[in-house]
Amino acid sequence: MPEGHSVHRTAKQFQKLLLNQPLQVLSPQGRFTDAAVVSGQSLTKSEAWGKQLLLHFETAAIRVHLGIYGKWSFSKFEESPPEPTGQVRARFLTESQVVDLRGPTVCEAIDFTQIGSLFERLGPDPLRPDPRGESRERFIERVLRRKVPIGQLLMDQSVLAGVGNVYRAELLFRAGLSPFTPGNKLPAELVGAIWDDASMLMPLGVKTGLMLTRDGYLNGRPKKDDRYSVYKREGLPCRQCGTNIAIDLMQARKLYWCPKCQA
Ligand SMILES: [Zn+2]
Numbered sequence: 295m296p297e298g299h300s301v302h303r304t305a306k307q308f309q310k311l312l313l314n315q316p317l318q319v320l321s322p323q324g325r326f327t328d329a330a331v332v333s334g335q336s337l338t339k340s341e342a343w344g345k346q347l348l349l350h351f352e353t354a355a356i357r358v359h360l361g362i363y364g365k366w367s368f369s370k371f372e373e374s375p376p377e378p379t380g381q382v383r384a385r386f387l388t389e390s391q392v393v394d395l396r397g398p399t400v401c402e403a404i405d406f407t408q409i410g411s412l413f414e415r416l417g418p419d420p421l422r423p424d425p426r427g428e429s430r431e432r433f434i435e436r437v438l439r440r441k442v443p444i445g446q447l448l449m450d451q452s453v454l455a456g457v458g459n460v461y462r463a464e465l466l467f468r469a470g471l472s473p474f475t476p477g478n479k480l481p482a483e484l485v486g487a488i489w490d491d492a493s494m495l496m497p498l499g500v501k502t503g504l505m506l507t508r509d510g511y512l513n514g515r516p517k518k519d520d521r522y523s524v525y526k527r528e529g530l531p532c533r534q535c536g537t538n539i540a541i542d543l544m545q546a547r548k549l550y551w552c553p554k555c556q557a
Pocket of ligand 1: 532533534535536537552553554555556
């Protein structure tokens with residue numbers, strides 16, 4: 295499943311290629327009945343909050359959540375757009391640019407009130423500006439009042455928006471923290487440090503499209519085998535202490551950690 299950095303990348307692509315242009319919004323499969331609500335209007339803004347993408351038009355916004363299978367494709371064309379191939383749920387069209395969306399969990403029109411309540415429901419996103427540190431405070435507060443394990447809280451989009459399985463595993467390793475520690479047993483400074491670390495790492499993901507998480511490998515394009523400290527490294531020796539990386543299921547999602555460095 296794409297993590298927040300890739301949703302923010304898509305938002306930027308829309309900003310760069312389609313902003314302030316009237317878009318034809320189409321439903322090739324016939325399943326995106328809200329297309330007509332905004333079709334013909336200009337795209338006024340595109341933004342991400344965690345894993346949610348919002349395309350703002352004049353009278354409403356389109357909300358997209360890719361889920362596990364969703365995918366975007368952007369392409370240019372000269373005379374006429376290519377026929378949609380495969381299961382295209384939504385198509386956004388200008389005179390020279392076509393953007394197709396396949397397989398999302400959510401693709402719907404919402405009004406401005408619904409946008410407000412969506413943003414209220416979501417936890418803070420380390421990729422959104424936080425000049426006064428309010429998002430950081432909100433994250434700390436939401437972690438500290440919960441008794442569930444921090445490994446679970448980092449994946450809870452109402453606590454922290456945008457982090458998925460890769461960043462979860464790597465952030466906890468970097469913090470030297472057991473994924474099983476309950477939120478309310480953590481010192482506020484440590485929770486704040488996790489926020490700061492996410493705020494440092496995730497913009498690198500937006501910039502490069504890669505989830506760069508290892509010191510010494512934060513620049514450039516590390517090989518796949520070098521990329522992570524614990525994610526998908528179960529059974530391999532920890533790069534720091536040599537202990538075998540462990541794997542478990544936490545709420546049906548694979549969890550990776552070093553039992554010694556993260557005791
Ligand atoms: Zn270790």
